[in-house]
Amino acid sequence: MEKTYYAPASIGNFSVGFDTLGLALSPVNGELLGDRLAIATAAKHSTKSKLVVAGRYRHQLPTKSQDNLVLRCWTAFRRLVAKPLPELNFTLQKELPVGSGLGSSACSVVVTCYGLNHFFAEPLTTMELLNLMAEIEGGVSGSVHLDNVAPAFLGGMQLMTPSLDEPALKLPWFSHWSVVVSYPGTVINTAMARQVLPATIALPTTVRAAKNLASFVSGLYTENEALALNALEDTIAEPYRQPLIPKLASLREQAHRLGIHHLGISGAGPTLFALCTDDEQARQAQQLFENHYHTNADAMTHHCRVDLSGARLLVSEEAPNAIS
Numbered sequence: 001m002e003k004t005y006y007a008p009a010s011i012g013n014f015s016v017g018f019d020t021l022g023l024a025l026s027p028v029n030g031e032l033l034g035d036r037l038a039i040a041t042a043a044k045h046s047t048k049s050k051l052v053v054a055g056r057y058r059h060q061l062p063t064k065s066q067d068n069l070v071l072r073c074w075t076a077f078r079r080l081v082a083k084p085l086p087e088l089n090f091t092l093q094k095e096l097p098v099g100s101g102l103g104s105s106a107c108s109v110v111v112t113c114y115g116l117n118h119f120f121a122e123p124l125t126t127m128e129l130l131n132l133m134a135e136i137e138g139g140v141s142g143s144v145h146l147d148n149v150a151p152a153f154l155g156g157m158q159l160m161t162p163s164l165d166e167p168a169l170k171l172p173w174f175s176h177w178s179v180v181v182s183y184p185g186t187v188i189n190t191a192m193a194r195q196v197l198p199a200t201i202a203l204p205t206t207v208r209a210a211k212n213l214a215s216f217v218s219g220l221y222t223e224n225e226a227l228a229l230n231a232l233e234d235t236i237a238e239p240y241r242q243p244l245i246p247k248l249a250s251l252r253e254q255a256h257r258l259g260i261h262h263l264g265i266s267g268a269g270p271t272l273f274a275l276c277t278d279d280e281q282a283r284q285a286q287q288l289f290e291n292h293y294h295t296n297a298d299a300m301t302h303h304c305r306v307d308l309s310g311a312r313l314l315v316s317e318e319a320p321n322a323i324s
Ligand SMILES: Nc1ncnc2c1ncn2[C@@H]1O[C@H](COP(=O)(O)OP(=O)(O)O)[C@@H](O)[C@H]1O
Pocket: 060, 061, 062, 067, 068, 069, 070, 097, 098, 099, 100, 101, 102, 103, 104, 105, 106, 108, 140, 141, 188, 189, 190, 191, 267
């Protein structure tokens, strides 16, 4: 039996919600932008699970399989389920660059945990899965934040809450909004980009951030587009991360001249996103990024809409395997 699963790329923070907002992405051209994972039961007498890595960004992953998040998730999943499970063969199609700001590690964590739970006929609840994903992703970046895990798992624009019962809420979204995301081909390690942030933020800055986030969310619920667009400002992380992305200021200036409403850092960067309200803006944003932001052959730019489905089964050969 072999099943192939998929989880989408995501934009963490969405400028206005540090560690609090995340958007799942789906390219408008119908392609997939995210990791795929094939899971198959290993031959009967196998004593070890195996991982094969393929895909455009395989060269950016650790060379040792045991360092890959896929096998780390499998170990943690087995421990949590605490029932005998067969050895497995995994094939990871790594289509998201590592340290890019597109939620690459969260994407692999989500596709693996979601896939394993589906493969074994759902021994874990949605909440147990979300907690498992959060714990593993937190181990990578140095602190637990769900703003990539929640959208990659559940789809849509997700708002993180302090509630243990409902840690993530799907927000409304303007159906005519799209984003152009551009990865220049260089790497920013998320854990490092969190270390540049101060331990405390001044009260006026915090109040402004609260006003912005509340206005953005309110704008989405009340379909007040101007309120939502005008609230898109990052007062928390961007001032400290801007030096890591020297081209941000000039690209933002050019984007504004083209009538593009907002250009921000996706996650911890270096990917940037342009929020567009029509296809002409998206075409111009794509051109701007391709001409002025790409630095090498790893670079990529995609025009995306929201992915409302999140993690899912792509291909199945047989019915799920129940745990005895
Ligand atoms: N399958 C995987 N996908 C992404 N990163 C992985 C994977 N397996 C191991 N890693 C490691 O996890 C870390 C992810 O770094 P990070 O900067 O958090 O990436 P991102 O911001 O893209 O999620 C890197 O050290 C990378 O080598």
